[in-house]
Amino acid sequence: MVLRGGGCGNVASLPDLAYRTEAYQQHGESVSSSTAEKRLVDLKAEFPWLKDVSSVILQQTLRDQKSAFDNFFNPKLRARYPRFKRKGGRQSIRLTKAAFRYREGEITLAKSKVPLPIRWSRPLPCEPSSITISQDRAGRYFISCLCEFAPNALPITPRMVGIDLGLTDLFITSDGAKSGNSHHLKRYEAKLAYLQRRLAKKRKGSNNRNKLRRKVARLHVKIADSRRDAIHKATRTLINENQVLCIESLNITGMVKNRHLAKAISDAGWGEFVRQLEYKAAWAGRQVVKVNQWFPSSKLCHGCGHKVDKLPLSQRHWHCKGCGEPIDRDINAAKNIRTAGLAGLACGATGAGAAA
Numbered sequence: 001m002v003l004r005g006g007g008c009g010n011v012a013s014l015p016d017l018a019y020r021t022e023a024y025q026q027h028g029e030s031v032s033s034s035t036a037e038k039r040l041v042d043l044k045a046e047f048p049w050l051k052d053v054s055s056v057i058l059q060q061t062l063r064d065q066k067s068a069f070d071n072f073f074n075p076k077l078r079a080r081y082p083r084f085k086r087k088g089g090r091q092s093i094r095l096t097k098a099a100f101r102y103r104e105g106e107i108t109l110a111k112s113k114v115p116l117p118i119r120w121s122r123p124l125p126c127e128p129s130s131i132t133i134s135q136d137r138a139g140r141y142f143i144s145c146l147c148e149f150a151p152n153a154l155p156i157t158p159r160m161v162g163i164d165l166g167l168t169d170l171f172i173t174s175d176g177a178k179s180g181n182s183h184h185l186k187r188y189e190a191k192l193a194y195l196q197r198r199l200a201k202k203r204k205g206s207n208n209r210n211k212l213r214r215k216v217a218r219l220h221v222k223i224a225d226s227r228r229d230a231i232h233k234a235t236r237t238l239i240n241e242n243q244v245l246c247i248e249s250l251n252i253t254g255m256v257k258n259r260h261l262a263k264a265i266s267d268a269g270w271g272e273f274v275r276q277l278e279y280k281a282a283w284a285g286r287q288v289v290k291v292n293q294w295f296p297s298s299k300l301c302h303g304c305g306h307k308v309d310k311l312p313l314s315q316r317h318w319h320c321k322g323c324g325e326p327i328d329r330d331i332n333a334a335k336n337i338r339t340a341g342l343a344g345l346a347c348g349a350t351g352a353g354a355a356a
């Protein structure tokens with residue numbers, strides 16, 4: 001068997017993943033679910049700390065692991081071989097209802113008498129059906145709860161907007177609004193580079209190295225937080241103000257492979273922007289229409305339809321040869337995306353690939 005890299009598994013699955021791998025490599029056996037569960041009983045005898053948590057969590061881990069292996073053996077999915085979690089990476093456990101108790105806004109884990117000291121970001125709409133407790137790389141703990149609720153649709157508005165995602169500005173709308181881009185990463189980049197240089201010089205396993213590693217992790221977290229926060233505010237405003245939001249479907253994975261753009265694109269957070277826009281639209285009863293990414297939104301003059309053959313990325317403004325009007329690259333693109341999206345909507349097409 002060829003071992004490939006990948007990420008899945010769980011803290012508690014560590015001994016078991018090794019067991020499965022060994023069974024396969026040495027005896028060519030695949031471990032069945034029932035064997036894995038029997039093995040879990042042995043493990044509990046061997047490692048008493050496994051009994052500190054509810055057995056539900058361990059069984060959930062086994063189920064997660066099984067689906068990871070099922071994915072791996074499914075040739076259609078091309079999934080990677082399940083891999084151990086890094087000790088310093090993000091850790092998480094998922095708990096179903098039997099493993100926790102929810103009462104009057106407090107969550108108590110099974111086998112524990114005291115409720116978790118949670119600082120809630122918002123009240124829960126109902127009793128959660130499952131919760132996930134995670135620890136990020138900076139050592140902070142989070143709890144996310146799965147709740148069912150009926151979202152409140154926003155009152156319908158006649159406004160429809162086209163959105164072009166950019167680098168100088170995170171987004172530009174067909175109304176001519178430019179978001180600006182706070183360049184969080186850029187601002188912290190120098191500091192991050194400095195810390196990482198220092199980190200590289202520290203001896204592995206030393207206390208100073210660990211302290212510095214935490215510091216780097218905290219900076220990463222700070223950057224990610226402020227970026228996400230800015231995107232939340234932007235998508236909230238767009239959803240509140242518009243009924244239909246037309247946007248280019250982006251092949252972000254492909255774009256990030258372009259080394260010159262990769263960092264700027266990851267920094268801008270296009271993927272997160274689209275994700276937030278889509279779920280907020282679904283909650284608010286708004287519609288996100290995706291326009292085919294090969295649609296030449298930048299090269300087409302929105303006024304007269306004249307198309308320029310070549311348009312270097314650096315050229316932000318020009319005069320259209322068809323109608324002579326001055327063109328702002330991004331606003332023009334957003335207007336074209338709006339037109340294409342609405343045309344697609346009129347034909348009944350939605351989602352990716354609409355209105356090319």
Ligand SMILES: [Zn+2]
Nearest residue numbers: 301304320323
């Ligand atoms: Zn023109």
